[in-house]
Amino acid sequence: MNTHSTDSTTGEGTPSTTGTTGDDTPSTTGTDTGTTPSTTGTSTNPSNPTDPSATGRPAVRPRTLPVPDLSLVVLIGATGSGKSTFAHRHFKPTEVVSSDFCRGLVADDENDQSASRDAFDVLHYIVGKRLEAGRLTVVDATNVQSESRRRLVQLAREYDVLPVAIVLDLPEEVCLARNAERPDRADMPRHVVQRHRRELRRSLRGLEREGFRKVHVLHSEEETDRATVERERRYNDLRHLTGPFDIVGDVHGCHGELESLLARLGYEDGTHPEGRTAVFVGDLVDRGPDSPGVLRRVMSMVASGDALCVPGNHENKLGRYLKGSKVQHSHGLAETIEQLEREDETDPAFREQVAEFVAGLVSHYVLDGGDLVVCHAGLPEKYHGRTSGRVRSHALYGDTTGETDEFGLPVRYPWAEEYRGRAAVVYGHTPVPTASWVNNTLCLDTGAVFGGKLTALRWPEREIVDVPAEKVWYEPVKPLASEAPGGREGRPLDLGDVHGRRIVETRHMGRVSVREENAAAALEVMSRFAVDPRLLPYLPPTMAPTATSREDGYLEHPAEAFAQYRADGVTTVVCEEKHMGSRAVALVCRDAGAARERFGTNGPTGALYTRTGRPFLDDVELTETLLGRIRAAVTAAGLWEEWDTDWVLLDAELLPWSLKAGGLLRSQYAAVGAAAGAALPPAIAALEAAAGRGVEVAALAGRQRERAGDTAAFTEAYRRYCWSTEGLDGVRLAPFQVLAVRGRSLAAEPHDVQLGWLDRLVEHDPTGLLRVTRRLVVDTGDEASVRAGVDWWLEMTGSGGEGMVVKPLGALVRDAKDRLVQPGVKVRGREYLRIIYGPEYTRPDNLERLRSRFLGHKRSLALREYALGLEALDRLAGGEPLWRVHEAVFAVLALESEPVDPRL
Structure with missing residues (x-):
């Protein structure tokens, strides 16, 4: 065979012929041990020495040409030698970079030789980009001159890949005949082919000295046709x-x-x-x-x-x-x-x-x-x-x-x-x-x-x-x-970690992309309003609502949630009371030393922040007091020892809603109630007076009374979740999930285990700060169990509750197609939804219009943020550096700026 490989490294650590070469490429000893071109008597005779018709010898045996799976393959041969055909036969179209194609790109004519300089600039640029990305690349050009090959070998060295030469040393007559068959090259002068072949023959003996690590030489049409390219896995x-x-x-x-x-x-x-x-x-x-x-x-x-x-x-x-x-x-x-x-x-x-x-x-x-x-x-x-x-x-x-x-x-x-x-x-x-x-x-x-x-x-x-x-x-x-x-x-956070379009690799959903405009919005929040980034290891995902209900008078109903999980293969779910508060994440360290050791802070023993990373309480001392109460409950419950940790991260609801949403209440909800309270009673009184005078206004008066009733229900709905507080008096925290402790992400722990821990936490809190999350386990395949779940929701919402969240009991669940299942869907009560959709949303015409809401984007967003949250917790538990944790945290915040109906 006319194939050989060389080893151009220094003698340091060069493996023996049974192992690898000095730069970790397979040795050819025992696999492809043919003589090198310098010893095969490569001839300028136009006849093929291995052609049986010329020599009387038997036909050439099939050749296997080993090529490392990450390498720069340089095809070398005179015009008409079949390089493009060979490349098309053995490599993917996207792997081949052709000088003719690049010439066409810059001159609209693949045969315009005056454009060659620009064409090769383009070719070298594309080759460099592919090698940088770690992709095998094939250069389809004559490459018969050492000057043309030198830049390619330099590119291979620059990107630390192996240059491989495949030489098509076909007879002159074959090249001329093939050119004659091509309309664009029918008038190709013979001397061009002859010059190419002379330059090629001068090059053969020195290709390895130029830096090519493997050289494969094919001398005939038959040898070329019967050759196969075998991709070798790199030893590393x-x-x-x-x-x-x-x-x-x-x-x-x-x-x-x-x-x-x-x-x-x-x-x-x-x-x-x-x-x-x-x-x-x-x-x-x-x-x-x-x-x-x-x-x-x-x-x-x-x-x-x-x-x-x-x-x-x-x-x-x-x-x-x-x-x-x-x-x-x-x-x-x-x-x-x-x-x-x-x-x-x-x-x-x-x-x-x-x-x-x-x-x-x-x-x-x-x-x-x-x-x-x-x-x-x-x-x-x-x-x-x-x-x-x-x-x-x-x-x-x-x-x-x-x-x-x-x-x-x-x-x-x-x-x-x-x-x-x-x-x-x-x-x-x-x-x-x-x-x-x-x-x-x-x-x-x-x-x-x-x-x-x-x-x-x-x-x-x-x-x-x-x-x-x-x-x-x-x-x-x-x-x-x-x-x-x-x-x-390690190093501090860097703008380059989050700026522009980002792609975050997650364990549970693969790649999650963040658009540039979303990243810009998140950067504004993170840099100006968020807590100390060292104390911000996680942001909770948004939660998708249940599918729209067709139940008379309802926009959301538990039956759809149970049916959806049953379709996803989830047989057991837990229904958790939805507290009407604000989502809060609490990071609690056992003491200041633990906070300093793990999170690098001096002073704070943790953090309490919103789902957008902002501090929940403006008063630092008040925050420390609240964290101290949680810490005391963890200590009394013996959970530091059980979890083998000196810090814990909790997902919770902080009540009352008015504690954080006071401005929203005054500017939006209270204003609506006040305006209706001021306008509707006089209007109803005037209509009643007109009716007393015999004017036919009964229908209009009835509609206004309905509006007044709807407005009163709206005001009553939001007032249930508002009460005054003084310091921590009146403040309640309802934890519903333990997210992580030292060395462990607990997000995948079943919810019954989670809630058992949190019940103990509430039990050992003498201050009354912590509040139990009520729950009910439902078998989605059992009608009686489903009916019990629906009745529990009706009872809870009928007495003023916000609703419930339905979650797979096993927490982290995948469906039959190995896709993540929604970690939870919210089912909000009929009266609570007045706050979201307006006082008159239950009117039949309004309700029918609202049933046309589109949930696909919201559900996708919830799953992507969930995967990012899990990734942040895994990286945190794994002791990875802050920038790695924040890559996922920041992405959650960025996705929050995607355009989604805020009422969902």
Whole structure:
């Protein structure tokens, strides 16, 4: 075969032929070992040496051309050699960028050679954008001159992908015949084809020196027709592996600590009974007492499929030593060499096994659908899944500023403080005293060999597990210090995180987009009116109403809610009393120290805010008093210990409604009632007087009396939810869900469990602040149970209650098509809806018109905000940085500015 691959990296960490090349591309040894163009006697003879009709040899066997699944494929061949046909046959149309097409874009004529410069500017721009986005790209042009290929190789290097050359070295007569068949090229001069073929032949021997990592050469029509392109998965692309994983930090020869940590993680002789996979971040060797023991354990786990391993800089140096390169025996290598020499006496083959193992390690792995990246020294998002010497170097050593500190060590560039990627990056390399999340990155090197701890991360649980070092095995050059002084919060919030059109990845609904104009509106609220962003980890979603009822006299009725959930496959729902108050979120910390430790605040012990993030009470001391009462109830109920937390986030209603809606009451509701009270009695009196004089006004007088009755019912409706307060006297808080505690999102806990916790909370509140949320469980498939639910609602609303919220008892529920089910629908009472739709909404003609309301957008909005809220809680519980939590929180607020009927 005339196919070959090359390795242009330095000798550092280059795997053996059984593993990968230095930039994590599959080796071709044993798979595609044909001779290179320089040794095949590539000829300028127009006849095809492999054509059976010319040579008498048997037909060419089918060829497989391996191409990395993320690469820049450059087609090379004279005009008429069939490059476009080959590209169309083996690649998607969107993957191919043609110089002819680009020439047509800029000149309306694909054959206008005067437009070539502009056309190739366009081509290079498109290629760069595709490579930046991580998409395989094919360049369809002659590319027979080294100058034309040079820019393409530069683009591949710029975006850290592999350049691959596919050469169509077809005979001159074939090219001429094909051109003659094309009307636009029928007059193509022979010398053009001849020139292309001369330039091509001069290039063949030097393509690998130009930087092409794979070169495939096809010499005949038959060989070209029978060739197939096979896409190779990059060795670092393990997105199909979803774990669960246990990621282990730098071991540095601490064999005893490694065995203790594996045992604590549940491994038995290197295997986990639940099928978990260990992932080692490198630096297995040097400095510690038993590097061979560590290697034996890790190598056996990798060989059995129980572990993955990426190389550290210490493995890289050891590998070069084992290959015979001259390296300094410093930073613990001398100890490892001495230990290996002792092993030679009992196991002579071990050294060779170690060399092969180290040579086969891949610089980094992308795991769990792209949500997790594991490497040794950290990796910016632009390098994830890429393959180049630069990527490997960063994964092994990180990046430095070029300066040295007072200990003579290089100052490392704080890439983690600027990281904003979706994938969590877990790494080691730079010892830190405690593993803590910094902008969705986690350093697991906690200095075990220096007397610290050996640390692991359980993924996806995001649980950190560690064991103490048995002793100080190696004195550190400098004391352990955190690489990123920002702690778990990392960098401050940045306008770039929320400005413009945004797309937020959520676990439960995939991508949720936020329009630019909505983001601008949310930014105004968040920057001017919201509470301290550190104390704003969640915003509740809007709630969709039940489907419109056809029941006589009703716009909303529970029957539709029960029927909808039954259709969604939800058999058991809980009906919760809807308190006529204002939605409130309460963040309560156990004390000021807990608030400072987790949320970075000095002073406040929590927050009480509205569903748009504004502080509920203007008085800071009053807020602290209210939080103190909740805190005392949590303490008395023993829930701090039961939840194993020092903070809790609650979803609740704060009563009375007038506490926050006083301005609305005065300007809108009271004004309507007052105007009607002033106008209608005199009008009715005048009509009655006219009727007494024999004027026929009975119908008009009847309508006015109905209006007066409707207005009185309207006034009575809103007055039920208003009462005066003084300080906290008269204030009530009705919690209905525990959202999150330290390390856990509780939003998916069943509602009966939730309400059980909250009943205990109310029971242990001696101040009367907390109020019980009444509830009723309904079986949606049982007529009697449904009837009981309807009767409960009628009784509650008939005595002045607002209504109820119907929720799946299991909280987080998906339907048969694996779509999120509405977390709750509100069913508001007939009289309460007068406040929303106006005093006369129950008149038959008005009610019929209102039944034409459209709920689709509101329901969609409710589900999107729900998914974003769940995402914020998951990120909060996972200890992710503030900007990551706020990405989802901000999106909820932004969606609130979407145009939706506010009465729904």
